[in-house]
Amino acid sequence: MDVVKSVLEKSAKEAENYKSIEVKKLIDIDVGALLAVDSNALDSKALRVSPNDYLLKLTRDNTQLLFNEIFELPTEKIDEVIVAKLPKQRFSLPRCKPVPKPRPLTKWQEFAKAKGIVKKKKSKLSWDEQLKKWIPLYGFRRTTAQKEKDWVLEVPQNANPMEDQFAKKIEAKSERVAKNELQRLRNIAKARNVKVPRFGISNPDVSSAKELQAAVTVAKSSTASLGKFQEKLPKEKEARGVSSITPGATRKRKLPPLSSSEEKSQNLNIADSVLNKRPKIDLEKAVSRHINEEQLQRSEEKKSERPKRQKRSGGGGGKKKPKSSNRSRKGKVAGGRKRR
């Protein structure tokens, strides 16, 4: 008991030597942003008299409170440095750029995803049997390695002996590059929703028969009469799926032939609809006519009242012209012939 007491006394004495870390104040602290906002009123007298000292004391108190919060946080040791893990920042600040939207997948990426194809990582160097050494597949020294391999190119059996195989290889490569570029641009157009015509032919040598057919159909219907008077070759067929961009150009298909009973019932239906016609009532016209008649009636009544009123007042105000009644509009008088 004595030992405990003495230890406590000792620690109390030691604590007295050091200054306290207590601050009796209530302020708003956002530890995530290392931010302290003190909304208590300022001592304006002290501000005027000795601003520096007052501000120093005030800031010291607030910083002490902030540090008290920081030192309560969980810490960990990274590379000999003690680091406190901060919570999420409460004070919201605007971003400098908008949040990026996820990019739509390209045609190949969608296909790969559907099929479950995963990209295999290839190493840069590969062993080549012909040259008996490691050559790079891309980048530095690739072209020189390829040139070494291509010191001679065999002319295949079925090829023209006068053809330049080297030029052919170069041309094939440039074609592949062009095709890749076209596909890349198509993917970009798809991603940005830019409409690109499907039927333009970029390279007539490489287009399929379908593409050519579609292009011909579209070209034909670009006349003033939508291709009605353009001649067709004997076995030429029109392309399908083009109707969206050639409205009115494609001919209507013939309806399938009907059986005799169906045809009979169809014709009878047409005859019925013609003969059983009842006068259709245009509701709006009827209502407005009714309203007009009511208004006329009222005006007639008022007119009959007015001469009495005028006699009383002594003829004040000019007489209004009576509105032309509906009856005078009718040309022929209903009910009968002209009497002789």
Next chain:
Amino acid sequence: MVVIQRVVKATTRKGKKILLKKEPQVAEGPKKLLFFQGRRSSEKLRRLSKDLYDLKKPDAQMLSKKNDITIFENATPVEAFCKKYESPLFIMSSHSKKRPDNLVIGRMYNYNLLDMIELHVEAHEGLKEFACSKIALASKPCLVFNGPQWEETEVFKHLKSLFVDIFHREKVESVSLQGLQHTISFTATPEGKILIRSYKVMMKKSGCKTPRVELEEMGEDFVFITA
């Protein structure tokens, strides 16, 4: 990594990386600050800009030429500057007879002007005037706002947001306990003045784990008045 789909591809890998960096990111780094002048600048403003620039290094850029910009009439040249130097924050200093020692602090969203505030600099004492050892560069400061006005008035709330944006450097998830060396205090007096002081933090022994904080004034001393 997201593939950029530009119509014109960058020819070099370095160029591609630079373009990727300019695209919007999910998590953004520290915001850069751009200092530039208006039609005329005064000695006081130049020293102030230089001090703030030293404080904000390496996330700051200073332009030395004068520019014929009237920012509140047409902010398009400022937007062009910020886009070129990739800094969403800017401080423009200008001095004229009718508006002496003027400072305009503003920020951009997607390189379009978001907001800006005009301040008048009343007094300024630079770093050199304080005889004190300085702190390491690029340390994250603690920000202290004194005064009830910061929460009450709309203008001051706006200013608080701007100051935090400028001085807080970047969002961090953890901070080294030894590295908390810098404190900046913003005081809003009842007259409408803003006093900014910069202190060096010294941690003294106390009886327990949390140290006793002592401050020493090391840095600049600004007095701003909202225009």
